[in-house]
Amino acid sequence: MKKHWYDYLWIFSSIYLILGLFNILFAWLGLICFLVPLMISVVKGSKAYCNRFCGRGQLFELLGGKLGLSRKKTPPKFLRSKWFRYGFLTFFMTMFLLMLYNTYLVFAGASLREAVTLLWMFKLPWQWTNTAFVSPWVAQFAFGFYSVMLTSTVLGLVTMIAFKPRSWCVYCPMGTMTQGICTLKNREEAKTWKKGHKKSPSC
Amino acid sequence: MSCSKNIAYIGKDCVACGVCTKHCPRAALTIRKGMYATVDYDTCVGCGKCSTVCPAGVIEMVAKEVKVV
Numbered sequence: 001m002k003k004h005w006y007d008y009l010w011i012f013s014s015i016y017l018i019l020g021l022f023n024i025l026f027a028w029l030g031l032i033c034f035l036v037p038l039m040i041s042v043v044k045g046s047k048a049y050c051n052r053f054c055g056r057g058q059l060f061e062l063l064g065g066k067l068g069l070s071r072k073k074t075p076p077k078f079l080r081s082k083w084f085r086y087g088f089l090t091f092f093m094t095m096f097l098l099m100l101y102n103t104y105l106v107f108a109g110a111s112l113r114e115a116v117t118l119l120w121m122f123k124l125p126w127q128w129t130n131t132a133f134v135s136p137w138v139a140q141f142a143f144g145f146y147s148v149m150l151t152s153t154v155l156g157l158v159t160m161i162a163f164k165p166r167s168w169c170v171y172c173p174m175g176t177m178t179q180g181i182c183t184l185k186n187r188e189e190a191k192t193w194k195k196g197h198k199k200s201p202s203c
Numbered sequence: 204m205s206c207s208k209n210i211a212y213i214g215k216d217c218v219a220c221g222v223c224t225k226h227c228p229r230a231a232l233t234i235r236k237g238m239y240a241t242v243d244y245d246t247c248v249g250c251g252k253c254s255t256v257c258p259a260g261v262i263e264m265v266a267k268e269v270k271v272v
């Protein structure tokens with residue numbers, strides 16, 4: 001199949017994660033991965049971001065598919081169920097809002113906490129970054145956002161190894177959110193599709 | 204006269220990730236408005252590749268009657 005420029009966006013996703021290790025402030029760039037998919041789904045009503053431009057999805061495909069770091073087993077059914085996907089999205093967004101609140105606290109005068117939190121539980125001390133030249137809240141947001149990106153990457157890698165390369169895409173909050181927006185935008189068509197859906201097609 | 208051929212059938216839990224569309228050798232799959240994947244039954248040759256790669260495991264291979272005059 002012909003390769004396009006966007007098939008190489010996995011390089012940017014990898015560089016993003018590495019840059020964050022050197023200077024946490026690069027974490028701000030990750031906002032692109034939040035805002036672009038949302039904008040595309042709201043304006044265009046499509047999941048073009050997931051389907052074409054997501055470097056993270058491509059990275060999992062590459063590591064799990066081409067490099068064979070995946071067992072290539074179908075994930076358990078619950079992973080694709082609505083309650084799990086939307087439950088995980090709710091949890092993820094709650095933690096995201098909490099991170100924004102912590103950023104606000106620092107903006108309001110609380111002291112900066114130089115740590116990256118992995119899997120919402122494990123605090124990794126991260127004191128080697130020089131953040132003195134920006135406001136403390138700018139640095140706090142970077143720590144929080146990098147924690148979100150690192151956590152989702154770790155979860156993605158674990159599910160990539162255990163199941164299929166892009167199993168993360170089944171419950172990725174961005175994927176769930178953009179599909180939800182597209183479904184809301186095309187409510188009638190989505191309903192018709194669901195209604196006409198049988199266990200197997202009429203042959 | 205008719206005979207049956209295997210085709211891909213997308214289950215209702217499709218997450219519209221688009222993985223299947225990248226692997227289909229016949230480009231028979233498209234993502235419909237960011238909601239779910241659809242199969243062009245005339246183009247699908249039933250190779251099963253999409254079903255193997257679908258991370259959600261929602262693609263079934265089923266028999267479909269086709270007319271061959």
Ligand code: SF4
Nearest residue numbers: 050054057169172175
């Ligand atoms: S579901 Fe998430 S990781 Fe997968 S392609 Fe979409 S945004 Fe990227």
Ligand code: SF4
Nearest residue numbers: 227247248250251253
């Ligand atoms: S069965 Fe093969 S030809 Fe048919 S949609 Fe799947 S990958 Fe494409």
Ligand code: SF4
Nearest residue numbers: 217218220221223257
């Ligand atoms: S790979 Fe599976 S879940 Fe993803 S779009 Fe295709 S059918 Fe849907």
